[in-house]
Amino acid sequence: MSTARTSTLANLRGSIQRLEAHGDAHDLNKVALGHAAADAVLCGGLAAAVVHEVFAEGHQSAAATGFIAGLAGRVSPRRPLVWVRQDFSEIESGALSMSGLCELGLDPRLLVTVRAPDTDAALRTAADALACDALGAVVLEVWGQARQLDLVASRKLTLAAQASGVTALLLRVAAEPRPSTAETRWIVRAAHSPPSVPWHAWGAPVFDAQLVRNRHGPVGRWIMEWKCDECLFSEPAAYPQPVAATPAHRPHQAQAFTERRRAG
Numbered sequence: 001m002s003t004a005r006t007s008t009l010a011n012l013r014g015s016i017q018r019l020e021a022h023g024d025a026h027d028l029n030k031v032a033l034g035h036a037a038a039d040a041v042l043c044g045g046l047a048a049a050v051v052h053e054v055f056a057e058g059h060q061s062a063a064a065t066g067f068i069a070g071l072a073g074r075v076s077p078r079r080p081l082v083w084v085r086q087d088f089s090e091i092e093s094g095a096l097s098m099s100g101l102c103e104l105g106l107d108p109r110l111l112v113t114v115r116a117p118d119t120d121a122a123l124r125t126a127a128d129a130l131a132c133d134a135l136g137a138v139v140l141e142v143w144g145q146a147r148q149l150d151l152v153a154s155r156k157l158t159l160a161a162q163a164s165g166v167t168a169l170l171l172r173v174a175a176e177p178r179p180s181t182a183e184t185r186w187i188v189r190a191a192h193s194p195p196s197v198p199w200h201a202w203g204a205p206v207f208d209a210q211l212v213r214n215r216h217g218p219v220g221r222w223i224m225e226w227k228c229d230e231c232l233f234s235e236p237a238a239y240p241q242p243v244a245a246t247p248a249h250r251p252h253q254a255q256a257f258t259e260r261r262r263a264g
Contacts, residue, residue: 028183028216031075033224034232041211041220042184048075050183051158051168053213058174061093063190066104067207068139068171070226070233073106075167076136077231081106082129083139084114086122089173092143104205105231119146123153130160130168141171154180177212185213191223204228206236 032045039045046052052071056064072081083096098108114129116122119142126140140157142149149170158181161168170182177185191206205228210221225236 032232033071033074034227034230034234035222035224036235037220038209038211038222038224038233041214041218043217046071046075046167047183048167049161049165051154051161051170051181053170053172053177053180053182053185055172055175055177055185055187056189058092060189061173063207064171064173064188065093065096065141066205066226067186067188067209067224068169069101069104069106070205070231071169072137072139073104073231074233075169076110078110079136080110080112080134081137081139082112082114082126082135083141084116084122084126084129085141086116086119086143089141089143090115093173103228104226105228119148123148126168127156127160130157130166131164133164133166135164135166137167137169139169139171141173142175143173145175149178149180151179151181154182158182182213183215184211186210187212193225 028047029049030043030045031048032039033042054064054068054071085096096111096113098111101108101111114125116125122140122142126138129135129138149172157168157170160166187210189208189210191208193203193206205226207224207226208221209224211219213219223236224233226232227234
């Protein structure tokens with residue numbers, strides 16, 4: 001092994017040791033998701049400038065895409081977002097919808113999408129993007145069980161995110177989790193979304209989000225509703241349709257009508 005390569009490996013090991021030594025949960029910059037139970041488990045919210053992973057089965061790709069778009073909206077509300085997609089992802093699940101992202105409350109003008117021909121190119125592009133501290137977040141979307149996304153690649157992405165302060169969000173569809181340096185790992189499925197009002201065909205996006213890895217605390221599973229106007233997650237309302245408040249003093253006619261019904 002050459003001297004230069006030995007030195008590079010030694011520097012990388014030292015950087016990783018410093019990263020892990022100073023990775024206390026309370027030292028990380030946190031962004032609240034809005035969902036009280038999830039934020040409590042995460043010690044205040046989602047950590048910035050680290051790597052987070054979101055996994056989903058193939059038929060749940062739309063739900064996972066919406067969920068990671070919500071995470072990106074929380075950690076990068078007014079800064080540019082780079083979304084790197086493997087070509088195969090676009091073939092399987094279609095192109096990202098700018099109007100759909102706008103309906104979720106994100107600003108499409110702040111989004112830069114990059115299509116990569118394969119996993120290697122997607123990794124290089126994401127690493128280059130993470131080096132730009134003008135960004136708020138970088139999404140790396142890869143379909144399938146890519147062998148290139150191993151522990152070494154995860155460490156490199158984590159070090160790049162820490163150096164620049166840019167959050168890395170990995171969207172993995174139709175893949176099995178593998179060892180990584182990710183701060184959190186989520187498995188996301190679509191949840192039932194009742195209509196908000198009778199004349200709407202659908203309601204707010206609702207996710208069945210399972211936190212299966214948390215480097216600094218416990219895990220959990222929650223039903224999380226995305227509030228498009230407020231751009232935050234919350235617990236689903238117990239009564240999704242608006243309910244009129246009961247008047248404090250009912251009219252005399254209403255009281256008489258109630259008494260007649262009781263008497264009958």
